[in-house]
Amino acid sequence: MTRSLRIIWILAMKHLRVLLRSPATLAVIFLPGIVLYSIFTAIFAGPAARPFRVAVIDQDESSESRRLIAELAAQKVRVVRTENEAPDGIPLTEESAQELIRRRGKFRVAVVIPKGFGEAPNALVGERHRGVTVYYDALEPVEAEIFIGMLQMAAGREFFLKMFGAVVGRGDEGEAAVAATKDAEPRMLIKVDKHDVVGQRMKIASKHTFLAGIVPMFLLFSAVNAARTILEALGTGEMRRLLAAPLRPGHILLGEMLFSFLLAMMQCCVMYFFAWLVFGVDIWAIAGGLLLLTLATCLATTGFGVMIGSFCKTTEQLDSLGTMIILAMSAIGGSMVPRWIMPEWMQQLGLMTINGWAYDGFMALIQGFGLRGILEECGVLLGVSVLCAALGCMIFNRRLRLNPAG
Amino acid sequence: MAILELQSLKKSYGEHLAVDGLSFSIDAGEVFGLLGPNGAGKSTTINIIATLVTPDSGSVRVAGIPFENEDAFKRKLGYVPQEVSLAERMTARENLRLVGKLYDLSGGDLRRRVDATLDLVGLLDRGGDLVETFSGGMKRRLNIAAALLHDPILLLLDEPTAGVDPHARVYIFEMVERLASEGRAVLYTTHYMEEAERLCRRTAIIDHGRILAMGTLGELIRRVEAKRDMVIEGRGLTEETVRKLAEGMGRIPWMLNEGAAHLSVAGDQRAILRAAELASETGIEPTSIRLVEPNLEMVFLELTGRALRD
Known part of the structure; x- marks a missing residue:
């Protein structure tokens, strides 16, 4: 071990020793993340709390298919036709809809109405009826069943219109018609070719989503808290004493970064272990990727902490500015609200944050993309780390040059 | 033998010249005082040496290095x-061990030095206690111990008695004297004249980044030996009335300190009569006027035109 590494290690261990002797600070660092994660996961557990959105790909574009879609919409299904949900957005295709289910968790169900559907819109016309294809999230089969039921009800309404020429309105009459279709085994009206997204597992349960979001948020808070040691050292004369010893400003900053990084790693371990123990998050199945992502995320948050710590003049400034920036990043980066329910533009904006990349990386791991699937996220996080740390070192050195008392 | 040598040291921050061509040296076993008001350049000088x-220019050498x-x-x-x-x-011991490791001390050598240093500052029996349980004076002593652990030949003490109770202050004085007697050079900055008078073999009075006077206490006082410190106590002593009085007596240096006016006058009893006359004209009601033998405070006042704590 070279002298520099030894000095950095000594300084980091000093910070760690001081921290470990403060139970109150330890509680503040470790408990809020666990508590918040538990609360969010409990509140948002299960599919009921999520909006029921369905991707609809109409390859037929016939009056029959359009009528069916209109009926679905009338049943409070949120019909989505374009990738970003804008009217003039890129139209969804059979492939892109599957991809959105698989990768982003934007939908849990997609229906494809094939060409020629309008010529034989229900099963009563016999073999010519081609039916529709439904893709669904393999982990949410109940939602697929609910949708198929709604689809049959929509088709049943169509059927009554055609057969009896009756205009079925809303209200009691409509309800009666729906009830009638139910009794008449409505599944038979439209043939459904069901596909789960085989081999492209999708787990976006709240226990994963909130773990992906809350961990980076609390890492950022811890990093800012660790950066206080820089300002406190400047304020108490400790920095001058250290600088008068045979070491360089870089040693002090790297010692502080190592401390912050180790603290972040400890925090991640505690959070992931808790999630595994209490909520059954299968961290062991993704251990390799999770380790890489955790390393990258911890380095990024550490770099952020050092940068903001070097930039702020006082601890009060650090607290207020740090909290403001972290809350803003957390809000748009998926730490408070899952990224997949955000509008497209906000999801893009979220990629300006450490939280956003860490969230996407974790979700990619949960979805089974493995190490290769998170290389981009890890690369960006490492880049952020290097950039922030370099900027922090530059500001810190400049400050010390101008005034060693800070 | 000179331990510390400063030669034509200059440092400016933008337009502000903090240190302007400072030169002095400190010998082994010498306590050297650096006196100056806030902003005089003391801290910058210490920071450069540390x-x-x-x-910007100039040179600093410690033991020739x-x-x-x-x-x-x-x-x-x-x-x-x-x-x-x-x-x-x-704990006190952990703090010292940390500092020792930064100076590459380890193992038995580090343990011995930690114990010896704790003993030197009178804290050997409290070595295992957390620093947060220490009194202010004990913390100050440990603060000094941390600078001694690696056995330096030059000690830079930047107002080491600030906020310390009288008992702890005396302990620190004795410690500094002991360190100097062991052959170390000590650079000591302070706001307290009595500390400089007691501890420092030589003192430099610094203002606006320049040395105004330097020498032993006797040498400095000889610069003002024809002068006396006239101390006026009484009612109506304000900045305005004392300034008027000083102007009336020929624009002599003055200061207000702890409710008393100090004026630097030529050592003559007639000055007392003149001051008494002028006092009533300026609104001062003196209860006592006396002349005091010159001291370092007066030297400082004479040289800088202001009190040390201004």
């Missing part, structure tokens, strides 16, 4: 910052 600030040879230079000096710079949640 390698915290790079000078130039400060450009930073690593070897730093190992020769011990720096005691004005603030207590210790980890409160670490």
Whole structure:
């Protein structure tokens, strides 16, 4: 071990020793993340709390298919036709809809109405009826069943219109018609070719989503808290004493970064272990990727902490500015609200944050993309780390040059 | 033998010249006082010697080692910052061990030095206690101990008695005297004249980054031996009335300190009569006017035109 590494290690261990002797600070660092994660996961557990959105790909574009879609919409299904949900957005295709289910968790169900559907819109016309294809999230089969039921009800309404020429309105009459279709085994009206997204597992349960979001948020808070040691050292004369010893400003900053990084790693371990123990998050199945992502995320948050710590003049400034920036990043980066329910533009904006990349990386791991699937996220996080740390070192050195008392 | 040598040291921050061609040296076993009001350039000078600030020009040597040879230079000096710079949640021994490791001490050598240093500052029996349980004076002593652990030949003490009770102050004085008697050079900055008078073999009075006077206490006082400190006590002593009085007596240096007016006058009893006359005209009601033998405070007043604590 070279002298520099030894000095950095000594300084980091000093910070760690001081921290470990403060139970109150330890509680503040470790408990809020666990508590918040538990609360969010409990509140948002299960599919009921999520909006029921369905991707609809109409390859037929016939009056029959359009009528069916209109009926679905009338049943409070949120019909989505374009990738970003804008009217003039890129139209969804059979492939892109599957991809959105698989990768982003934007939908849990997609229906494809094939060409020629309008010529034989229900099963009563016999073999010519081609039916529709439904893709669904393999982990949410109940939602697929609910949708198929709604689809049959929509088709049943169509059927009554055609057969009896009756205009079925809303209200009691409509309800009666729906009830009638139910009794008449409505599944038979439209043939459904069901596909789960085989081999492209999708787990976006709240226990994963909130773990992906809350961990980076609390890492950022811890990093800012660790950066206080820089300002406190400047304020108490400790920095001058250290600088008068045979070491360089870089040693002090790297010692502080190592401390912050180790603290972040400890925090991640505690959070992931808790999630595994209490909520059954299968961290062991993704251990390799999770380790890489955790390393990258911890380095990024550490770099952020050092940068903001070097930039702020006082601890009060650090607290207020740090909290403001972290809350803003957390809000748009998926730490408070899952990224997949955000509008497209906000999801893009979220990629300006450490939280956003860490969230996407974790979700990619949960979805089974493995190490290769998170290389981009890890690369960006490492880049952020290097950039922030370099900027922090530059500001810190400049400050010390101008005034060693800070 | 000179331990510290400063030669034509200059440092400016933008337009402000903080240190303007400072030169002095300190011998082995000497306590050297650096006196000056706030902003005089004391801190910048100390910071340059402690390698915290790079000078624009000039040279600094410790035991012949130039400060450009930073690593070897730093190992020769011990720096005691004005603030207590210790980890409160670490024990005294842990704090010293940490400092020792930064100076590459380890194992038995480190243990021995930690114990010896704790003994030197009278804290050997409290070595295992957390610093947060220490009194202010004990923290100050430990603060000094941290600068002594690596056995430096030059000690930089930046107002080491600020905020310390009288008993602890005396302890620190004795410690500084002991360190000097062991052959160390000590650079001591203070606001307290009596500290400089007691401890320092030589003192430099510095203002606006320049040395106004330097020498032993006797040499400095000889500069003003024809002068006396006229101390006026009474009612109506304000900045305005004392300034008027000083102007009336020929624009002589003055200051207000702890409710009394101090004027630097030529050592003559007639000055008392003149001051008494003028006092009533300026609105001062003196209860006593006396002449005091010159001291360092007066030298400072005479040289800088202001009190040390201004």
